Amino acid sequence: MRFALILAACAHPAPPPAPPIANASAHSCGEAANRLEDATRALRAPEVSINKAMRERCASDHWSAAAIDCFSGMTPDELGACASKLPPESQKALFEAFGDGIAGSVARLKQLHVNIPACDKLIGAFVTVLTCDRVAFDQRVELGNETADFWQLPDKLPPDATARMASACEQSFVELRARVGESGCMP
Numbered sequence: 001m002r003f004a005l006i007l008a009a010c011a012h013p014a015p016p017p018a019p020p021i022a023n024a025s026a027h028s029c030g031e032a033a034n035r036l037e038d039a040t041r042a043l044r045a046p047e048v049s050i051n052k053a054m055r056e057r058c059a060s061d062h063w064s065a066a067a068i069d070c071f072s073g074m075t076p077d078e079l080g081a082c083a084s085k086l087p088p089e090s091q092k093a094l095f096e097a098f099g100d101g102i103a104g105s106v107a108r109l110k111q112l113h114v115n116i117p118a119c120d121k122l123i124g125a126f127v128t129v130l131t132c133d134r135v136a137f138d139q140r141v142e143l144g145n146e147t148a149d150f151w152q153l154p155d156k157l158p159p160d161a162t163a164r165m166a167s168a169c170e171q172s173f174v175e176l177r178a179r180v181g182e183s184g185c186m187p
Contacts, residue, residue: 026065027072029058039076042133043103053097061090076131080107102130105144116162119169125176125187132185139180 033054044050058068063086070082083091095104109127113120126147130140157165177186 027068029055029063029068032058032063032068032071035072035074039074040079040098040103042076042131043079043106044098045137048099050097054094057090057093057097061086061093063090077110079103080110083107084111102140102144105147106130109147114165116166116169118166118173122169122173122176125173128187129176129180129183129185132180132183134183134185135180143176143179 033051036054037049037051040050054071057063058071063071067082067085070078070085074082083094086094091107095107098104106127109123109130112123114123126143129135130144130147132140135143180186
């Protein structure tokens with residue numbers, strides 16, 4: 001009996017479980033890179049793989065758990081939303097890994113809303129065309145380069161400028177349809 005009391009006196013209580021890591025991701029950098037590779041095939045040249053570059057970017061840039069989880073489950077339409085979870089310098093590195101692809105253009109256009117219905121319709125049409133693999137890749141790259149940096153408007157336009165923009169966007173929509181209409185990619 002005395003032996004049992006001595007053992008009980010020497011026993012230490014079990015340590016409490018470790019608290020969860022605050023920034024723990026449900027997914028790994030490898031999973032995020034694999035999904036990025038699969039979901040962005042139409043946004044880069046067919047011979048370009050981004051898997052290794054994305055694994056390295058994820059680790060070296062210390063992507064947040066939110067970004068890793070987003071990329072791990074993303075669809076092709078969610079590249080811009082997931083990229084927005086990265087700081088600007090990491091976003092830039094992400095899109096540079098795509099080479100001369102159109103991923104950066106698509107991501108920027110998807111986040112762009114100018115609050116002029118005809119222009120927002122045009123932007124949506126450009127996104128549709130840029131992600132449609134029935135349009136030649138080189139043509140999509142050209143369209144992306146022409147479009148993504150074009151939209152730098154002030155926050156508030158005077159009414160006459162808004163009307164001119166709407167008219168220009170309607171005309172550009174017609175021209176885009178003529179340019180790629182046979183592909184069946186226009187909305």
